[in-house]
Amino acid sequence: MQACTLVARAKINLYLEILGSRPDGYSEVAMILQSIALADRVRLQRRPHGIHLICNHPEVPADARNLAYRAAELLQKECQTNLGVEIHIEKQIPVAAGLAGGSADAAAVLVGLNQLWGLGLTVRELQHLAARLGSDIPFCVQGGTQLATGRGEVLQPLADWEGIPLLLAKPKRLGISTAWAYQAFRAHRAASLPSAGSSLSTLPQVLAALERRDLLALARSLRNDLEQPVLAEYAIVGKLRQALLEVGALGSLMSGSGPTVFGLMASLEGAAQACESLRRRFPEVDFWVTQFAPTGILLEPDPHPLDPPRIAS
Numbered sequence: 001m002q003a004c005t006l007v008a009r010a011k012i013n014l015y016l017e018i019l020g021s022r023p024d025g026y027s028e029v030a031m032i033l034q035s036i037a038l039a040d041r042v043r044l045q046r047r048p049h050g051i052h053l054i055c056n057h058p059e060v061p062a063d064a065r066n067l068a069y070r071a072a073e074l075l076q077k078e079c080q081t082n083l084g085v086e087i088h089i090e091k092q093i094p095v096a097a098g099l100a101g102g103s104a105d106a107a108a109v110l111v112g113l114n115q116l117w118g119l120g121l122t123v124r125e126l127q128h129l130a131a132r133l134g135s136d137i138p139f140c141v142q143g144g145t146q147l148a149t150g151r152g153e154v155l156q157p158l159a160d161w162e163g164i165p166l167l168l169a170k171p172k173r174l175g176i177s178t179a180w181a182y183q184a185f186r187a188h189r190a191a192s193l194p195s196a197g198s199s200l201s202t203l204p205q206v207l208a209a210l211e212r213r214d215l216l217a218l219a220r221s222l223r224n225d226l227e228q229p230v231l232a233e234y235a236i237v238g239k240l241r242q243a244l245l246e247v248g249a250l251g252s253l254m255s256g257s258g259p260t261v262f263g264l265m266a267s268l269e270g271a272a273q274a275c276e277s278l279r280r281r282f283p284e285v286d287f288w289v290t291q292f293a294p295t296g297i298l299l300e301p302d303p304h305p306l307d308p309p310r311i312a313s
């Protein structure tokens, strides 16, 4: 295989509970992560050597700061290969939005290069490498619906629940760094603010709701401990959560470290109508209608295995 294209899906957090601090500086968490249809496209072209990355988003670095670049570099080193790759990333997932866009791209490179370079690594081995690059990347390798513990890398797949409609909202000019959100959480907890995630775990309720496919029960038990600290700084996040409920969301929550907020919707038509009215009300906010997806990375069948040479007419 000379080239392949991968669909690299974003995720939302249906549940994010912070259990404590770890000696390695990370937080101990319990999360339920859900792949969604909103996705980047990552095209990989085999090269004799070197890593070259091109991305259509001006704010995303195209060098070794890019997680996708680092994924290729890690595979080269760990599998002791000099083979190279050209990586084209077409961003659709908003950047620094709490949707794991960079992590999805890195997972796509791990999955794609495993094929392209003929490395023969198992999913477990890919996830093991992924954990060295970032906490959300092991989840993105497989995706679907998973319970993630530890710092997010200990995964337990849950039954898939495909097609649940979602409405996403993200303020256009606001990006939030994950490190900042966790710091804000710690500051709240140090000040013993009631918002600092001290309430009883609702994890059993979320797991039961997923098991029973009870959307209303799921909507009632959503939780994100990072939400209140982020909301205290960025009021727009709370406003959007409320606005989603007003247009019919069964439940709404900030995803990951934010600022994206999602609403669980009863139907795709309802989500599309709500989206139109919210676009008029909040012109400074981006909205997407999307849905739960059963996998993280999808290898697209390549219609043009080798681009045919252009013949001048």
Ligand code: ATP
Pocket (backbone or CB within 6 Å): 059, 060, 061, 065, 066, 067, 068, 089, 094, 095, 096, 097, 098, 099, 100, 101, 102, 103, 105, 106, 136, 176, 178, 256, 257, 258
């Ligand atoms: P998470 O939900 O995993 O915390 P996020 O969705 O909040 O992540 P990303 O979109 O992954 O955040 O981007 C975070 C930062 O990572 C950006 O500021 C960007 O500069 C950098 N970055 C590195 N590689 C990528 C990539 N492939 N796509 C997007 N951002 C990337």
